[in-house]
Amino acid sequence: MAQQDVLVFSLSRLGPAEFSLDQPTRFQLAQDMVPDSLAAQRSAMPALAAGGFAGRSFAAIIAACNYSDAPITLVGFKAELSTERSRLALLHDSAASPLPRLAAGQRHDLLVKHDIKDLGVHTLTCSASFTCGEGERRLQAQAFTFSSLNPLVVRTKQRQVGEAVLLEATLENATKAPMLLDAISFFPAPPFAAQRVGGGGASSPPPPPAAGRAGDEPAGPLSSYIQSLPLIPEGGASAFLFHLTRLPAAAAGSPGGAMPGASPGTSPSRAAAAAAAAAAAAAEASGALGKMEIRWRGPMGEMARLQTQQISLPQPAQREVSLALARLPGRVAVGAPFTATLRVQSHVDRPVGPLKIAAADAPSPAGSPSRSSSLRASSSGSPSRDGSLQGGAVAAAAAAAAAAVCLDGAQSVLVDELAPRQAVEVQLRMLALAAGQQALPAMCVVSERDGKQYGALPPAELFVDSA
Secondary structure, X not given: OOOOOOEEEEEEEEOOOEEOOOOOOOOXXXXXXXXXXXXXXXXXXXXXXXXXXXXXXXXXXXXXXXXOOOOEEEEEEEEEEEEOOOEEEEEEEOOOOOEEEEOOOOEEEXXXXXXXOOOEEEEEEEEEEEEXXXXXXXXXXXXXXXXXXXXXXXXXXXXXXXXXXXXXXXEEEOOOOOEEEEEEEEEEOXXXXXXXXXXXXXXXXXXXXXXXXXXXXXXXXXXXXXXHOOEEOOOOEEEEEEEEEEOOHHHHOOOOOOOOXXXXXXXXXXXXXXXXXXXXXXXXXXXXXXXXXXXXXXXXXXXXXXXXXXXXXXXXOOXXXXXXXXXXXXXXXXXXXXXXXXXXXXXXXXXXXXEEEEEOOOOOOOXXXXXXXXXXXXXXXXXXXXXXXXXXXXXXXXXXXXXXXXXXXXXXXXXXXXXXXXXEEEEEXXXXXXXXXXXXXXXXXXXXXXXXXXXXXXXXXXXXXOO
């Protein structure tokens, strides 16, 4: 015969009060400042909520009721919260100071609270150890599950500008209530320093006026103030821009005490500098930029906080050969030819070649042949003129007619062979046809034999003087 449960647990989730308004971003004294009796009808305190959002506090009342016909003694309660992957926290433990007596039909309430940081299914396990009327020591447990949803969708974009990084973060409200942003912080990983340079306004407008209200009704001073706050409406979004710069090696570390593992003869400042340098090198190798922390308030002022995972730069794909811009002249004028120096680098432990560096829109050698001139560069990097036939002159000439900066003369450079890990510099003659901020043509490096593309150089910007 199955043993009858002596203790039965019940759970009541405590959620924030809900105050229903047709227009949460408008505030009218005559309509919204209502008597307490009417406010009590508009607000509701849910006693049981099936789920919640990460970043908010989980609060609940656990009621343990003695359903037996006899009292139980020395009752020790325990409440644990866990996820599918790990145990999170021990919310309550009274085993060291148990309840002396729980009479038949009597109930004992426990209040537990915990900040939810993880997404997914959470399990609250309630257990009790007690002594029944026969003097037998028993243990009884009961589990409750709820889901934690994501209140914010964070989308990031990164763009490297020289040694600096521009990070754009867009926050999308995934809840069914407006959010009032309280603080947006970015904690950079070494060796970066971060500065917020823009953003913060809601990119989505507030909801339209409800039916039956005039759309051109004056908002009033309080409504104007509410609309000036960093409020993200339901389904809306807000964007932020951060400027990340690399700190010098000396400034990347912070002085402190002796680090674990430092030798006794190592000074604290030297050990701290070595540890900071090692941490900066590891972070730079992984492309880590830092973490973002968002704090906001709900409709009734309840605080919530979330921290993102590590935001990193996308890892570049390992290429056999790379192409980069090495040098440009200090001044470029309209109608005056200038020389752009490109660097071709091998990243493999075998010879590669022959290679061709040409405009990215030029067809491969397998395309229709046409007469054009090209330059041939030896592995030492010194170019020499060669009048061989190369494909792509027609397409390159058509693109050059519409481009502000085009190749002048030789439309490609040939590199006979690159030794393992070798780098050579090649030069291309170019001509600027318009003044102002312009872009060089996109270039690529391909195999001269089969047209396989090894790498590409996106258009680089330069300023062209009018004379």
